[in-house]
Amino acid sequence: MSEPVPVKPSLTRDSTAPTDGDLWVRLRERDMASLEALYNRYGSYVYSLALRTLGRPQEAEEIVQDVFWQLWKTEAAYDPARASFRTWIFTITRNRCLDRLRQHRSHTASELARGTAQASPPPDPEEEAILTERRKHVVAAFEALPEPQRKVLEMGFFSGLTHREIAERLGEPLGTVKSRIKMGMDKLKSSLRSFEES
Numbered sequence: 001m002s003e004p005v006p007v008k009p010s011l012t013r014d015s016t017a018p019t020d021g022d023l024w025v026r027l028r029e030r031d032m033a034s035l036e037a038l039y040n041r042y043g044s045y046v047y048s049l050a051l052r053t054l055g056r057p058q059e060a061e062e063i064v065q066d067v068f069w070q071l072w073k074t075e076a077a078y079d080p081a082r083a084s085f086r087t088w089i090f091t092i093t094r095n096r097c098l099d100r101l102r103q104h105r106s107h108t109a110s111e112l113a114r115g116t117a118q119a120s121p122p123p124d125p126e127e128e129a130i131l132t133e134r135r136k137h138v139v140a141a142f143e144a145l146p147e148p149q150r151k152v153l154e155m156g157f158f159s160g161l162t163h164r165e166i167a168e169r170l171g172e173p174l175g176t177v178k179s180r181i182k183m184g185m186d187k188l189k190s191s192l193r194s195f196e197e198s
Helices: 020-027 032-054 057-072 085-114 125-143 147-157 163-170 174-197
Strands: none
Touching: 020 032, 020 085, 032 057, 032 085, 032 147, 032 163, 032 174, 057 085, 057 174, 125 147, 125 174, 147 163, 147 174, 163 174
């Protein structure tokens, strides 16, 4: 697993904040503050995409680490003329998730190929039921959030808006929007961890 990205989200972003393209240029010069700013803008977005694809909170968190570690190592090249940064980071996240799903399938195929002296058991209905329940729990946990928190998460995750764009559309201070997103994410993670441990 890739090393965690050592960043701490900042609390404010004023009207003179640099664009995503500006931050990317600085990031290529090894500017940690630029990585922090990009993480603040897109960390929850990447987590949501990974969670919806993989269905497992722990793996979604690992994908976030992988994506931002990849940005820090500047292994990928971003071209503002070809796509917005949000679209580009979505592509990176999707590819990471697909890689993870392929690894799961490869592992399963290898296990089946090795075989055992006994016949391989059929798919476990209980495991299928657990996966279905996990997905239902994700939806229920999201719907149980207070309206203000659910609203900003919907705008960020499903509409792909940045924190600043959400604040502008709602007419709310940026700090308030970030606080609601953080509280909502904390509640979702806590609920999902409780489900995983049950």
